[in-house]
Amino acid sequence: EDQVTQSPEALRLQExxxxxxxxxxxxxxxxxxxxxxxxxxxxxxxxxxxxxxxEEKEKERLKATxxxxxxxxxxxxxKPEDSATYLCAVQAGSGGSYIPTFGRGTSLIVHP
Amino acid sequence: xxxxxxxxxxxxxxRGQQVTLRCSPKSGHDTVSWYQQALGQGPxxxxxxxxxxxxxxxxxPDRFSGHQFPNYSSELNVNALLLGxxxxxxxxxxxxxxxxxxLHFGNGTRLTVT
Numbered sequence: 001e002d003q004v005t006q007s008p009e010a011l012r013l014q015e016x017x018x019x020x021x022x023x024x025x026x027x028x029x030x031x032x033x034x035x036x037x038x039x040x041x042x043x044x045x046x047x048x049x050x051x052x053x054x055e056e057k058e059k060e061r062l063k064a065t066x067x068x069x070x071x072x073x074x075x076x077x078x079k080p081e082d083s084a085t086y087l088c089a090v091q092a093g094s095g096g097s098y099i100p101t102f103g104r105g106t107s108l109i110v111h112p
Numbered sequence: 113x114x115x116x117x118x119x120x121x122x123x124x125x126x127r128g129q130q131v132t133l134r135c136s137p138k139s140g141h142d143t144v145s146w147y148q149q150a151l152g153q154g155p156x157x158x159x160x161x162x163x164x165x166x167x168x169x170x171x172x173p174d175r176f177s178g179h180q181f182p183n184y185s186s187e188l189n190v191n192a193l194l195l196g197x198x199x200x201x202x203x204x205x206x207x208x209x210x211x212x213x214x215l216h217f218g219n220g221t222r223l224t225v226t
Contacts, residue, residue, distance in 0.1 A: 004154075032212040043116070043202050043217030044155070051212070087154055091212055098212060099145075099168050102154035 002027040002092050006103035013110050016077045021106045023088030024070040031098055033071050035064050036087040038105065044087055078110045114139055116218035118203050124224045125193050131223060133188040137205030138216045143167075144186040145215065146178060147202040155202055161186050162209050190223075198225045 003026040013019055025033070032051050036044035048057040050066040057064045061082065063074040073086055085107045089100040117136045125131050137144050143162045147155035157170035161180035180186045184205075190197055200222050204215035 034214050036214075036217075041219070041222075043204075043219045044215075046214040046216065049212075049214055089154075089215075098210065099157050099160065099170075100215065102147075102156075104152070104154045 002090060002101040004088055004090055004101050004103040006086075006088055006106050008106060009104070010107045011109070013075075013078055013108070015079055015110055015112050018074070018076045018078070020075070021073040021086055021108070022070060023073070023103055025088075025090045025092075026069075027090050027092035027101070030090060030092050032091045033066055034089045034091070034100065035062075035071070035073055036089065038085045038087055047086075075108070078108075080110045080112050083108055083110045116203055116205050116216050118201075118218035118221050120221060121219070122222045122224075124226065126226055127193055127195060129193050130189065130191045131193060133190075133201055133203075133221045133223075134185065135187070135203030135205075135218060136185045137203075141205035141207060141216065142184050143206045143209055144180060144184065145204045145206065146186070146188045147204060148172075149200040149202055149220070151199075158188070160209065167209055193225045195225050198223060 007022045035047040038044040048064040053068045065072045085105040087105045089102045091098045145160040146158040149155045160168040164180045175191045177189045200220040202220045204217045207213045
């Protein structure tokens, strides 16, 4: 069974204090790893797709990286508007099903 | 470009009742998936619809059923509601199953069962 574990569960940062969120996974045949941002009362919003170890993607203050066992979401000089829950999901397997498995998310609060 | 829309936004029901939630996918998407998200948890996969058929199903009882219409919109039905069914129900659309592509979510329906 595919497993996705995110850590920490919650993270409080001061504005400008850089940090990283972790997503570790145990799957058979990774096809793609996705990062989403979810604001309270809203649906998740897609951020990045990573397909293979060594790949990196960047968007504004966010940078996602991927190894064979985990992914990191690095947040550089965060601002209060970066406060949200960040979800990681993996698509894996064979046979064309590819239903994503989600982690529980990391709740990030950035204080001004 | 219209994204995924869901209705209603909030719903309060009593145990034992039945509920129907609706979803219109993002333009250009033909696949709809439904997820249940309890407070503090990640989304849990309920089922996926493509070409008006249920293609994949998660670990949810038969009380949960769905439908997809020719215009790709979808409904989620839950019968005999339990208190534990209280959650945010998310609809997500995507490209044809089998492709590695991100999900596009609506803002969900918050269901409260009393």
